[in-house]
Amino acid sequence: ANMMKKIIYGALAMTLTFGTISCSDFLDLAPINKITENDIFGSEAGIEAYMATLYNRLPIEDFNYGSESGFNNWVGGCFVPALSCDEAIHCEFPHEIFGPATENNAWNQWWTYDNVRNVNQLIQELKESTLFAPEKQEELLGEAYAIRAWYYFGMAKRYGGVPIIKVPQEYDDSNPSALLVNRSTEEETYEFILEDLDNAIAMLPPTRSSREKYRINRYAAAALKSRAMLYAASIAKYGSYDKNGLVGFDDPSKAEKYYKEVIKAVDVVREGGYSLYRGNADKAKNYQEMFWIKGDCPEVIFVKKYEYPDKAHNWDLWNQPWGYRYPEGYGSRLSPTLDLIEAFPMADGTSGEFETNSSGWIVGDDGNILEVKDRTDLFDGRDSRLYATVLIPGAEWTNAKGDVSGIIDVKRGIAEMNGQNVTILKEGGAFTDQISYTDPETQKDTSIYVIGAQGVGGNAESTITGLYIKKFLYEGNATQDPKHTSGEQDWFEFRYAEIELNYAEAAAELATMGVSDYVANGLTYLNDVRDRAGVEDAPSLTVDVVRNERQVELMYENHRFWDLKRWRQADKVMNNKKMKGLYPYWVANKKTWIFRKVEVGNAHDFKPYLYYIRINDDQRKLNPGIEQNPGY
DSSP: OOOOOOEEESHHHHHOEETTEEHHHHTTSOTTTSSOHHHHHTSHHHHHHHHHHHHHTSOOOOTTOBTTTBSSOGGGGTSOGGGGTTSEEESSOTTOSSOSTTSTTOTTOOOOHHHHHHHHHHHHHHHHOOSSOHHHHHHHHHHHHHHHHHHHHHHHHHHSSOOOOOSOOOOOTTOGGGGOOOOOOHHHHHHHHHHHHHHHHHHSOSSOOGGGTTSOOHHHHHHHHHHHHHHHHHHHHHSOOBGGGTBSOSOGGGHHHHHHHHHHHHHHHHTTOOOOOOOOSSHHHHHHHHTTOOSOOTTEEEEEOOBTTTBOBOHHHHHSOTTSOBTTBOOOOEEEOHHHHHHSOBTTSOOOOOOBOTTSBBBOTTSSBOOBSSGGGGGTTBOHHHHHHEEOTTOEEEOSSSSOEEEOOOOOEEEEEETTEEEEEEEOSOTTOEEEEEOTTTOOEEEEESSBBTBSSSSTTSOSSSOEEOTTOOSSOOSSOSOTTOBOOOEEEEEHHHHHHHHHHHHHHHHHTTOOTTHHHHHHHHHHHHHHTTOOOOSSOOHHHHHHHHHHHTTTSSOHHHHHHHTTOHHHHTSSEEEEEEEEEEETTTTEEEEEEEEEEEEEOOOGGGGSOOOOHHHHHHOTTSOOOTTO
């Protein structure tokens, strides 16, 4: 039997009912204080409805997650982790990078002990319940352990060590201080996560019935383990030990254990028969279309399901390009960086970085300014994922509804060239700005628009980098009439490509520590991902090769920001550095295009204390024993 099963999260909260109380009502109730414990835990339906609230609060950084706004918020697509790394710049607010990092309410907060209490309550009740056969009871407990581990991982990657609470706390008049649990070390926190996930993997079934296919199974728990243990290993190896272990590990050699746990977790996932999606021979289309799949997909391990009108998102509202956006406006909010474009290799595996002259103009192999007839020619011969992830200047595009088609007409200005000397006649300004120019062939005066229909320039709601996002966006195939909160693309929280790269990274890191047993398999998995993208095989497995592969394969899936943090590379990649844009210019006297690398937005200046998030004042007022993270 095919063991591959996709887990769909989201349907649970919409399909379960409990008595006369709908599940949407449950989402607004504190689980214990509105109805009696017996109402909830006295029936199988009650327990499953309670479980639905736990799923809804999983820390999944999806289309509706915002660094500023948190989880399950329609404005989530506006300020996202991509802005806090080298993936994108906000078109309207290029200064918004890390948010109020050193103040109360820093971005990406998630101190979630209300949710911890809820899942602890469920675990306690399940252990004592006589409602279920032993096999079903074990399965539910495994599910609860996986959810608790997910909650704790969501906190650990933000704060480091956090208070470990394994049972629901009860207030005792004679000993109120018993409720005040201080932070455990970061190592103890990851050990607790590991313990819960190992229990979950042992207790959960490999497959689910069709009615339960949307719930965590053994492979989803193992996928979570592979991710969480990769974080633990990275921090052990690269992090700094401080505050008596509240952050960091005391011995870098401890990383070996956690990298090996990644290997073990991936081996479990591989038992599920997952594979990379290869449904279209056109590799760029294949990658683009994968994220539109609503049914079975061999790559998807755990998915957060969206279905209008009960649960929908606004990725397209925020990111459809200027001129193709939704009736309510918005759009274009995230401008991809040229730094991101250059991370995509050539199809032969060589570097995709553009060379420039001293004035910033992109040059060819001969050192002369590169001129092309079509703007898209600049990007020929690259990793196919580029064409599915970013809308490059000159690319063809159709809006979400399918009633407007054209190109991504990005142009910064008009220039003339004489030899290698470039004279800019005019640049920027309004969309309506034109210049009169005498055509050198016909000697007739002609009017030329200074900027393109999609910028650069015109207003604050078009690209500021010369690039637009493409990944996830509908292209003429919106499943609903495009409008506010109508997006139905599912969010693939765990897909097999990440799992293969998790293994490859662990194998490459272990090799640097003298353990080379996993290199061959790691290279195979890495090259499986590259092959799907049409990129030549990597000849050897190195840490840098795997990191670059993660950057391009998982772009805009909210990995890059956290990856740079766990590798302790953020303060190097973003050391008072401005991100780059790519500005096309029309050469009027030669009827060609030339391109300039430019610095855009405010400088990214990541300080080492930002590796851990500042704990909010209100939490420390509740328990003064909660020690603040270093540097705040």
